[in-house]
Amino acid sequence: LETKLQLANQSFRNSEAERQKYEQINRDTMKHVVQLENENGRLRGITEELSSKLRDSASVQVLDEKDARLRDLADERSRLQWRIGELCQWWSDAKWKIGELEAGLAHQRHLLDTANIKIQSLNEQAPQPSTTYVMPPSSYSVSQPPFPNQWRFANTCLPSPVYALTPLCHSHLPTCETKRVKIEIEHGNQQDIFLMGSFLDWKWALRCDPIGEGKSGVTLDLPRGRHEFRFLVDGRWLTSSLHTKVPNGLGGDNNLLCIE
The missing domain is CATH 2.60.40.10 (Immunoglobulins)
Known part of the structure; x- marks a missing residue:
């Protein structure tokens, strides 16, 4: 029982460390999502700037630059949307894993409580001898x-x-x-x-x-x-x-x- 209790304690600590790791990954992911959204806003600003230039100048060069920039922005947007979808899927998996870890922690707590109750029960049921002792000195x-x-x-x-x-x-x-x-x-x-x-x-x-x-x-x-x-x-x-x-x-x- 003592060995099982130690194993349960070790498993409990490992589960807690893994849960904290996934929570840190979740915070890093959300920070990255915010950065991507900021980049998307910056790209929108560039698009608006190019549209303003187009209104100010009707030259063919500006039109060509606009078209090329729009194509680049479309490609960047596609990549960002794909990345956001990937991060959303990862976040969904992380939430499921966190839920699984919390369930595992609850199970480990139950095992610890059960082991403590069993140890207490065995201690109460153990024979309590009373005998004579004659021991050597200094102890x-x-x-x-x-x-x-x-x-x-x-x-x-x-x-x-x-x-x-x-x-x-x-x-x-x-x-x-x-x-x-x-x-x-x-x-x-x-x-x-x-x-x-x-x-x-x-x-x-x-x-x-x-x-x-x-x-x-x-x-x-x-x-x-x-x-x-x-x-x-x-x-x-x-x-x-x-x-x-x-x-x-x-x-x-x-x-x-x-x-x-």
Whole structure:
């Protein structure tokens, strides 16, 4: 589903770019039509000028020039009319293509909405295990207990193991599979760096520890799924260039981490 959602997003962006291209072509075509109409008006003015000369002079030379110019104007008019007809046909095809693209965009939006609903439904139907964790030092363990939309995390830097809040029977409850990951950010001389994410319901923040020159981060054991997060650095929201970025729907970006 995540792959289908990414493909749908890519197709949606491609369709939007193609629609914008055709709209730009349409604007250029209309500009060209205006130029052709101006040229047609200029040619009419020349015809009127020649007619005026004919009235002022009855010489054979003027008559010959008039006839030759009229033939040229007739040829030019035929070419312009053919070009205008071609542009009108192209404009009709472009409008049809734009309508087709808009229908495709609507279909992609429908696919995205359907995929989001399906993902939400699968998340709600997925088993919510609650088990005991004993983790090595210097990391955090994140799990989801049997309460919808509520995540639990435990700091394993404690001197004693961290256990679940309720008695558990390992022979009857499945183990929550997690993967150890390091989330880090590059920074300058900032002192206070915190991590917040969807795996903590955006309700808590973890302080990041220095992990090298110009970097801070935290080690987490995360369950499988899609996790978005941001850093709070000296009171400012920032994203890390070391992780993938995605729009957050609020005019900014979040970092994204997918655990397979």
